[in-house]
Amino acid sequence: MSGSERSTEEKIARLRETLNEHLYRYHVLDAPTISDALYDGLYHELVALEAAHPSFVTPDSPTQRVGAKPLEAFPEVSHRVPMLSLGNAFSDDDIVAFDKRCRTSLGNANHGDIEYACEPKFDGLAISLTYERGIFVRGATRGDGAVGEDVTQNLRTVGSIPLRIATEAAVLEIRGEVLMQRRDFERLNARQAANGEKVFVNPRNAAAGSLRQLDPTLTAERPLSFFAYGIGATDGVELPSTHAASMDMLARLRFPVTAERAVVLGVDGLRQYFARIGAARPTLPFDIDGVVYKVNNLALQQQLGFVSRAPRFAIAHKFPAEEATTILEGIDVQVGRTGAVTPVARLKPVFVGGTTVSNATLHNEDELRRKDLKIGDTVIVRRAGDVIPEVASAVLAYRPVDAREFVMPTRCPKCDSAIIRLEGEAVARCTGGLFCPAQRKQALLHFAQRRAMDIEGLGDKLVDQIVEHNIVHTAADLYRLGLLALASLERMAEKSAQNLLDAIAQSKQTTLARFLFGLGIRHVGEATAKDLAKHFGNLDRLMAATGDELLEVHDVGPVVAQSIRQFFDQPHNCEVVAQLRACGIRWPEHAGVMASAASGAVGAVAAVELKGPFAGKTVVLTGTLATMSRDEAKEKLESVGAKVAGSVSKNTHFVIAGTEAGSKLDKAQALGVPVLSEAEFIVRLDNSETH
DNA sequence: TTACCTCGAGCTCA
């Protein structure tokens, strides 16, 4: 390398450092020390130098934040440590209970107060940032907790996310929230409006929408912020002993960490913190929907562990649900797939909790009476931390003289069949069965849905049309559709029609479980359908099964058994099933587990009969799992038919790697044995059949 | 329950 090249490389490096420093001051410290114009000048100098010397470009250069090409789609990423959700608390009682639970579980009931780390709960999107040897390599959304979407390109454009951090850790995964600050949101909306583009309803939606852009240059134009609040997977790094110290560490690594965090003692400390943040809420630069409390000591956190999918050592204390008053303009009824007739509130649209609410379920008649709601009432609508809006109560003082009481219709508005409500049941039902177009539509929609027959393109508008036009009565009719029948429908020209027919034809090859689920037998959901398919293995045997035989199926009790029997006792249903099979619907059939159970086989034989990703497989555990102990993992694996071995060999089917995985992981990689992350492991466990 | 993005395709008007 020549002397001048060396000096160019050094110059580029210096410039990079300078720019990164200014980005940090601007985005994280919120205290820039140079003007935007000066920054731009330096930035363009770097762009020019890098363009002339492409070999000196590094992944942490500020120029690498933008400019990536649009994606086709977001790839999936599985989280090595699952991204769990938090339990919610809404009242002081809930908090007292939380503290008590922690103290009892820690055997600490009579000792001092527990130390809690507190922070605001940002109203944004949870994401994970992975750094390998200090370089930002991957950013992902939470997804279902186990698998999220890879939005690395978009996250690179977020100025407050460092592209390189000063750590020796082989892997360091940071968890945090992407959000849009109020001021940025308002400015963005003003700009959008000025350009004649759509304005966003609230900062959270604006942030979510920005992150979902396939073209990162669009994301780069959106003023997103990031705040770190936790650490996920790590390799080769020693973590501090408390959460607060971890946050301090993140701050030293130059991640934005909220200034509102605090460490407090006991319930009183939690109360004071909640009051303080509640008071500060309107003046905060971003939206929050509560605060989060975590047991500060990480060792104690481990001791407390997890319940199902949420940690026991942390809780979200939500602010009271936002409320607004509006007019209850009417109450319609909705007829569901099972004929259940549900009253639905039609509200004068009102903006509450960040969205416009115009519909809300009223559940059933009793609920309505209890709340004493009349049509025409001024009502209080509430949108809690969760998603479902609720009509909380009527303001009786404003009740107009002509307010009308809701009466449950006695005849179905769609098919005029009688609506009856059985003794002791809360729901009223339309007795029209499949004669009722509303029920027929719902049944078809259910049949076609992804988790059932998966007929792509058959949505509710289309189902509406084919039912209204009397083109389709039963599911079997779908398989007899032709181009001609579809020609009369709206938005159904040749191409769409052919696509739909192709999708229908494709759905013929399916599984017994999907088919059973799709039939929409009451009390037979996805899980029960799987159980039934596994047990009988064959539809004819299931249809012929007596109530007692049905009771032998895992998780089937008298109610479910009776419902299945009833379904197949109706000649009409058997007829439709026969027609469907005649139309060419196919699934692999097998002997089921009945045969082996009847032959008196137990234990080992039953385990071999188990299906699923782990049945009959040899699995090796390595590293520390976040959500369960080694023993628990072993127990769970064995219950789904796996053999848990101690060391990796070529006969090992899977290695499950937690954090700090050691030589077993290396060996697995050397032998080419598939390695599962904890999250992938949990997902597969859920898909397994236990006995 | 609502809002957002993306895609394919239909519709409309030049």
Added chain:
DNA sequence: CTCGAGGTAA
């Protein structure tokens, strides 16, 4: 350009 469907997120 507009619509429906499908997916995601809280």
